[in-house]
Amino acid sequence: MEQRISLMDTPKGFMDGLMKTGQFLNTSVIDKKLLHLIEFRVSQINGCAFCLDMHYKDAIHLGETQQRLYSLPSWPESPFYTDSEKAALRFAEEADDQLRDRRRYLRSAHETFLERRDLRSRAQRRDAQLLEQAQQGLPDNAGDL
Template identity: 60%
Template sequence: MEQRLNYQDFPAGLGDGLIKTDVALKNSGIDFKLLELIKLRASQLNKCAFCIDMHFKEAKHLGEDEVRLYSLSAWEECPFYTDSERAALRFTEVLTNASTNDVSDLLYAQLLSHFSKSEIAVLTVAISQINVWNRINKTIRSVPGNHVVGRH
């Protein structure tokens, strides 16, 4: 696979909002491991190899258990995830597949049982944001395998 574009090819300032949003998400108070699980799961659903590589490595660096990372695509069938993680992962799948799914009242109630409204807002933006990054990286064909932890 050959990369089509580099981020240096983008007009100056075009990605500034995305970067600011990433910084705001990191400062949101939501657990970093949960954010990485969300990013990894959305990237799996979107088949974005570059982002899968990145978020697997970032999660592992944060101390995430490899069994949980390897099992993430089958999270519903595995006992390794907490109820709050399950609600966040279900929400990730619904938002990522928004054309075929809706955020039901039941799902929203599950989210409310684990997260504040403010935290649900953060999760909503985090899931939306990784979907944007997935689409960008798939379009420009970012090559997976070279991600260095801590360098986004």
């Protein structure tokens, strides 16, 4: 599993937003056990070892069973989850997919920008070289014409 999120590489302020979102969810009416189940599943998808460890411990502390946590990768076919839990897990996975697609799009757009910038830069250098070569081939008084 490839780690998609490195806490050390996150932009400044990213964790602030994440923490505020977590605080909001923790004070919401969402069942805390379900919330930790969702957080654990999203951490599995994102390959974040730190988050997996944290959310596993939180879920176990609230009475979640190891069997249900270990079965999360196959939750659609598993008999261990209620229809409401399955709906919440489906929503969380879809939201994560949307964010992944958005990040992929932004990464692609950024790469395209960099490629075009490099092409322009090379063209400008080439034009400058051609101009310099042309000027070197002209007589000293060519500018007086």
